[in-house]
Amino acid sequence: MKIQFRGQNFEIPELMRNNISEKIMALKHLFVEKVNIYITLIKFQKNLKLEIVISTQNSLRLKEEIIENNLESALNILITRIEKQFKKSQYVTS
Structure with a gap:
């Protein structure tokens, strides 16, 4: 799992990157193959x-976005949405 960050209008602090990475790692159990995760904060x-944005070698590409004033709640909402998308696409390991 490779995670790349991009900040627009500001530099993403290392502590924030680490917190986001920890939350994203909760999705690790969903992936059967290697994935690239691109996180953009504006x-x-x-x-x-x-x-x-999550992309796999088998050309699966998921994209979710949200505008919030609280990063923690935005991240929780997006993780839930991504889990639902994977369940719909049946890319989960059972």
């Missing part, structure tokens, strides 16, 4: 836009 005046 800072607005009061809100953050969090975008997560």
Whole structure:
């Protein structure tokens, strides 16, 4: 699992990167193959836009995004959405 970060309008602090990585690792059990995860954070005046793109070698590509003022809640919502998408696409290991 390879995670890449990109910050727009600000530099993502290392502590924030580590916290996000820990949360994303909770999805590890869903993947059968190697995946690349691209995380983009865009800072607005009061809100953050969090975008997560997951791509696999078998051309599966999932993208979820949310605009929130709380990064923690945004991350939890997106992880739940991604889990639901995987269950629908039957890319889970049983």
